Amino acid sequence: xxxxxxxxxxxxxxALLEDIDEVEGEVVPLEKAIGxxxxxxxxxxxxxxxxxRSAVDGYAVRAEDTFQAREYSxxxxxxxxxxxxxxxxxxxxxxxxxxxxxxxxxxxxxANAVIxxxxxxxxxxxIYILRPVAPxxxxxxxxxxxxxxxxxxxxxxxxxxxxxxxxxxxxxxKVKVKRKPKVGIxxxxxxxxxxxxxxxxxxxxxxxxxxxxxISLVERYFGxxxxxxxxxxxxxxxxxxxxxxxxxxxxxxxxxxxxFGDKDYAHKFxxxxxxxxxxxxxxxxxxxxxxxxxxxxxxxxxxxxxxxxKHALAKMVGARDYEVKIKAVLEDDVPSQLGRHEFxxxxxxxxxxxxxxxxxxxxxxxxxxxxxxxxxxxxxxxxRRGEExxxxxx
Amino acid sequence: xxxxxxxxxxxxxxALLEDIDEVEGEVVPLEKAIGxxxxxxxxxxxxxxxxxRSAVDGYAVRAEDTFQAREYSxxxxxxxxxxxxxxxxxxxxxxxxxxxxxxxxxxxxxANAVIxxxxxxxxxxxIYILRPVAPxxxxxxxxxxxxxxxxxxxxxxxxxxxxxxxxxxxxxxKVKVKRKPKVGIxxxxxxxxxxxxxxxxxxxxxxxxxxxxxISLVERYFGxxxxxxxxxxxxxxxxxxxxxxxxxxxxxxxxxxxxFGDKDYAHKFxxxxxxxxxxxxxxxxxxxxxxxxxxxxxxxxxxxxxxxxKHALAKMVGARDYEVKIKAVLEDDVPSQLGRHEFxxxxxxxxxxxxxxxxxxxxxxxxxxxxxxxxxxxxxxxxRRGEExxxxxx
Numbered sequence: 001x002x003x004x005x006x007x008x009x010x011x012x013x014x015a016l017l018e019d020i021d022e023v024e025g026e027v028v029p030l031e032k033a034i035g036x037x038x039x040x041x042x043x044x045x046x047x048x049x050x051x052x053r054s055a056v057d058g059y060a061v062r063a064e065d066t067f068q069a070r071e072y073s074x075x076x077x078x079x080x081x082x083x084x085x086x087x088x089x090x091x092x093x094x095x096x097x098x099x100x101x102x103x104x105x106x107x108x109x110x111a112n113a114v115i116x117x118x119x120x121x122x123x124x125x126x127i128y129i130l131r132p133v134a135p136x137x138x139x140x141x142x143x144x145x146x147x148x149x150x151x152x153x154x155x156x157x158x159x160x161x162x163x164x165x166x167x168x169x170x171x172x173x174k175v176k177v178k179r180k181p182k183v184g185i186x187x188x189x190x191x192x193x194x195x196x197x198x199x200x201x202x203x204x205x206x207x208x209x210x211x212x213x214x215i216s217l218v219e220r221y222f223g224x225x226x227x228x229x230x231x232x233x234x235x236x237x238x239x240x241x242x243x244x245x246x247x248x249x250x251x252x253x254x255x256x257x258x259x260f261g262d263k264d265y266a267h268k269f270x271x272x273x274x275x276x277x278x279x280x281x282x283x284x285x286x287x288x289x290x291x292x293x294x295x296x297x298x299x300x301x302x303x304x305x306x307x308x309x310k311h312a313l314a315k316m317v318g319a320r321d322y323e324v325k326i327k328a329v330l331e332d333d334v335p336s337q338l339g340r341h342e343f344x345x346x347x348x349x350x351x352x353x354x355x356x357x358x359x360x361x362x363x364x365x366x367x368x369x370x371x372x373x374x375x376x377x378x379x380x381x382x383x384r385r386g387e388e389x390x391x392x393x394x
Numbered sequence: 395x396x397x398x399x400x401x402x403x404x405x406x407x408x409a410l411l412e413d414i415d416e417v418e419g420e421v422v423p424l425e426k427a428i429g430x431x432x433x434x435x436x437x438x439x440x441x442x443x444x445x446x447r448s449a450v451d452g453y454a455v456r457a458e459d460t461f462q463a464r465e466y467s468x469x470x471x472x473x474x475x476x477x478x479x480x481x482x483x484x485x486x487x488x489x490x491x492x493x494x495x496x497x498x499x500x501x502x503x504x505a506n507a508v509i510x511x512x513x514x515x516x517x518x519x520x521i522y523i524l525r526p527v528a529p530x531x532x533x534x535x536x537x538x539x540x541x542x543x544x545x546x547x548x549x550x551x552x553x554x555x556x557x558x559x560x561x562x563x564x565x566x567x568k569v570k571v572k573r574k575p576k577v578g579i580x581x582x583x584x585x586x587x588x589x590x591x592x593x594x595x596x597x598x599x600x601x602x603x604x605x606x607x608x609i610s611l612v613e614r615y616f617g618x619x620x621x622x623x624x625x626x627x628x629x630x631x632x633x634x635x636x637x638x639x640x641x642x643x644x645x646x647x648x649x650x651x652x653x654f655g656d657k658d659y660a661h662k663f664x665x666x667x668x669x670x671x672x673x674x675x676x677x678x679x680x681x682x683x684x685x686x687x688x689x690x691x692x693x694x695x696x697x698x699x700x701x702x703x704k705h706a707l708a709k710m711v712g713a714r715d716y717e718v719k720i721k722a723v724l725e726d727d728v729p730s731q732l733g734r735h736e737f738x739x740x741x742x743x744x745x746x747x748x749x750x751x752x753x754x755x756x757x758x759x760x761x762x763x764x765x766x767x768x769x770x771x772x773x774x775x776x777x778r779r780g781e782e783x784x785x786x787x788x
Binding site (some may be wrong): 030031034046048049050051053055085086087088102103104105106118140144145146152153160161162163164165166168169170171173190191195196197198201202203204205206207208209210212213214215216217219220259296298302321324325326327350351358360361362363364365367368371393394 | 424425428440442443444445447449479480481482496497498499500512534538539540546547554555556557558559560562563564565567584585589590591592595596597598599600601602603604606607608609610611613614653690692696715718719720721744745752754755756757758759761762765787788
């Protein structure tokens with residue numbers, strides 16, 4: 001038996017995403033928030049800086065007083081106040097005067113620039129300025145960083161080091177992020193062994209590699225993997241494991257059993273929205289009831305993960321910008337069959353994409369040698385060497 | 395006092411990297427190896443597949459027997475053997491004959507292609523083939539994936555999901571990766587508070603944001619952060635903390651105290667190889683004795699991390715390909731001062747780089763709004779809108 005009809009990739013993806021809902025949020029301390037996806041907009045309760053303040057240790061001056069300053073004829077100003085740390089200025093800066101300020105200090109009235117203390121010569125209560133300073137120099141203006149009420153980081157942001165710094169600056173110590181969806185992983189196949197040996201090879205056995213790959217892919221794309229082990233080709237056992245995983249998880253990945261071989265049971269236990277798509281490799285993928293029925297071959301599984309599962313997980317946590325798409329010049333021809341949505345493995349380096357020639361759904365080295373993929377949609381016959389194409393890094 | 399001489403960026407980086415050694419390796423189970431850096435070449439002990447084998451469940455045939463097959467005039471072949479799972483073929487495929495094989499089975503002598511069972515009609519011991527198959531079809535050839543003795547993954551690889559799958563396939567359950575360098579983080583400054591408030595702002599206090607940012611940056615770039623807390627501007631205490639961190643860590647990051655303000659002590663306690671560089675922002679960085687004396691301002695710290703610390707950490711673990719450099723079309727002019735190595739924050743999207751206009755070493759929102767940086771070396775006066783430039787993603 002073969003697939004009666006292959007669902008076009010975009011159509012299958014749309015059906016999948018329509019069936020996927022966002023998970024709820026949870027509150028985590030900032031220290032645990034790196035890489036998590038923000039579940040709400042962050043609105044600032046403060047204006048930062050709250051007033052014009054000095055960005056350096058130095059002297060608040062009127063810039064116009066310094067315009068004539070030259071190394072050979074310094075401008076002399078009188079220091080009329082030295083503001084200690086944590087206090088507000090009492091005096092004003094008037095022509096010919098300066099006030100000493102520390103970093104973060106409020107700019108005294110009358111001043112419109114700060115000159116770094118390393119840039120002046122100080123003698124008693126006089127300073128000598130050798131070069132002009134521009135208005136605004138070394139002043140951090142009120143609201144320059146953040147305005148009160150401003151949305152500083154948007155829902156869906158994958159939190160990075162600098163985002164945590166911003167949250168800390170705003171006094172936010174706990175943050176609402178999306179819960180990590182639980183993703184059940186079920187590997188099926190009596191032919192699978194845990195390690196290679198000549199005997200295993202002779203017996204047509206295959207080393208099981210999908211579990212470790214899927215566990216780390218799920219972790220990388222916002223999920224919490226739950227591994228249900230390797231299940232032999234036993235209809236009842238596969239059925240029970242899928243039932244259990246469906247109850248315990250938000251999403252379930254089953255590898256093996258997606259085609260119509262003698263031992264391909266898994267797809268029988270799920271009400272599939274689609275089964276068999278135009279993607280290549282990985283054609284026999286099925287999806288329904290939050291369960292993916294995937295191939296047994298690692299390269300097909302990897303492809304199905306990137307073309308379907310990744311997008312489902314990103315939708316569950318509402319993540320933006322979870323893919324890096326870049327332009328690259330092809331170093332090889334990429335012929336493609338009409339009617340196939342091809343996933344072409346490439347190695348990106350220095351603006352160029354070299355096509356990985358090794359084919360075959362079992363050839364893991366083709367994944368190891370690549371670091372990005374090119375998608376060739378159904379209506380394209382492929383690309384030519386030298387063409388610029390969009391690729392997605394992985 | 396000002397810097398007497400600014401060390402050019404490339405020169406400073408070279409001096410830094412010459413002073414940095416690789417750390418030793420450690421053995422970790424495969425399940426813990428994701429994101430770690432491989433400390434040795436991985437050489438395969440196996441040829442994979444070990445012999446030509448079937449990639450599908452189907453019938454091993456001589457391709458030439460099928461060349462005349464058409465839907466309206468199928469070719470008939472006799473099935474002379476059915477190889478059970480885990481057994482070797484006993485017979486040969488001769489003209490007009492076929493042997494049933496399962497996925498992974500050794501290809502019987504005489505056969506040069508496998509036709510998927512879904513593609514034929516079976517009646518008794520006869521199969522009917524409707525379309526020609528090409529020689530080699532559905533055969534995974536010996537060594538197609540990996541040859542015995544081949545270097546499959548090179549030292550320095552940052553391990554990804556597919557690399558773990560490959561290691562598993564080769565029977566490798568533990569892998570030698572570089573130890574995570576311990577990176578001490580010391581934050582100095584009496585002006586620092588843990589959270590914002592109007593009072594804190596009035597008093598010229600600044601919210602401490604470098605620790606959480608540096609901790610997550612160090613984790614992201616192969617290190618194990620060790621946080622020594624926030625140390626007030628007390629010469630003795632700073633000195634002692636640096637001494638302690640030097641003993642306990644492979645690398646030490648000190649923020650604050652890199653310039654020549656009244657309270658900038660930190661640089662006095664380290665024999666610096668350079669102090670003051672042409673980078674902007676972040677000019678006053680110093681380095682010596684495995685200690686970085688960094689700025690207090692978050693944007694300067696972030697810059698110094700990416701231009702110096704990141705590269706030092708990558709060298710310590712011998713990591714390759716730890717940066718993604720891509721070409722982007724500038725959406726804005728980027729004027730730059732000769733003699734400065736500028737770190738220009740941009741937002742990359744869809745092949746274009748928009749320059750973040752907000753300046754200032756304290757403006758964290760400029761980091762939040764950006765996702766990449768453009769470096770403008772000392773001898774460049776910058777770039778024009780519309781030019782294509784190389785940027786580095788972060």
